Amino acid sequence: MLEVILWFIGIIIIVPVIYLAENIILSAIPGQNRSYPIQPIYRLIKHFSKTDLYNRPLTRWFPVGACVFALVTLFFVSAGENIMLIISGLVMMELFILVGACSTKEPYGIMAAQRGISRLAVWSFALMIAAASLYKAAGTLKLSLAIQYSGESILLSRLPLVTAGLFTAAMIKGNLGYFDFGINANTMSFLDTALYTPYGGRSLGFVQLTQWIETGIWLKLISFFLPWQPLISFLVSAVFYLAAMLLNAVVPKMTWKKVMMNSWIWAGGLPAINYIWLYML
Secondary structure (H helix, E strand, O other), X not given: OHHHHHHHHHHHHXXXXXXXXXXXXXXXXXXXOOOOOOHHHHHHHHHHHOOOOOOOOOOOHHHXXXXXXHHHHHHHHHXXXXXXXXXXXXXXXXXXXXXXXXXXXXHHHHHHHHHHHHHHHHHHHHHHHHHHHHHHHHOOOEHHHHXXXXXXXXXXXXXXXXXXXXXXXXXXXXXXXXXXXXOOOOOOOOOOOHHHOOOOOHHHHHHHHXXXXXXXXXXXXXXXXXXXXXXXXXXXXXXXXXXXXXXXXXXXXXXXXXXXXXXXXXXXXXXXXXXXXXXXX
């Protein structure tokens, strides 16, 4: 239990450090917008210091519900629980945000929620195929038991495309590169983005906090498929994710339909190919 608690607290600490590192590095690059080194933390505090812009008692509770599911799911992934519990938690987090956006008459929020459902279909499909592939390769859905296979490099050698697909799914959720659906933004530009139009003040604070926790969940989940010690595997996945965040600053944006096609090919197609390949071994 102590190890689970340490992982839980450590992930909560490490993820903001990743966003701070992104902000510091991008601020030092010529041509990029300069900001204070602790700007992501400042924005989070600023959101929580404000009251919601609109008198929508029901809407403001949806981000709170998403944050609660994020914390519970983070505990599950820290404990190496059944991957289906983690998938269920991630889906519930997304549904709370989408339903909150649909609960008002804001046209941009409703439009973004509709596209968000399409995005949900992509990464949830990737997770389901990953779970099926994990069971086929390791004979279990419990991540703490499957990690012995990853320690012997068996899991990564049998599920390379699943691992790549999961990282792509993390990029989809992080709105990075060619997988940015353009319906919501990262922590540096939450305001005036379509999916978060109905939210304001503390609600946006809970949304940002949920996104940070969710990033940690994805990175920890990916680390179970890597062949090194748990801490090293997590740090490797974090470094790759930071690299994707930095590349996002120079990658041209695409229309959401092209992003959808890219997402299905990489996040959906790669794990599916890997799953079929397992039956051919």
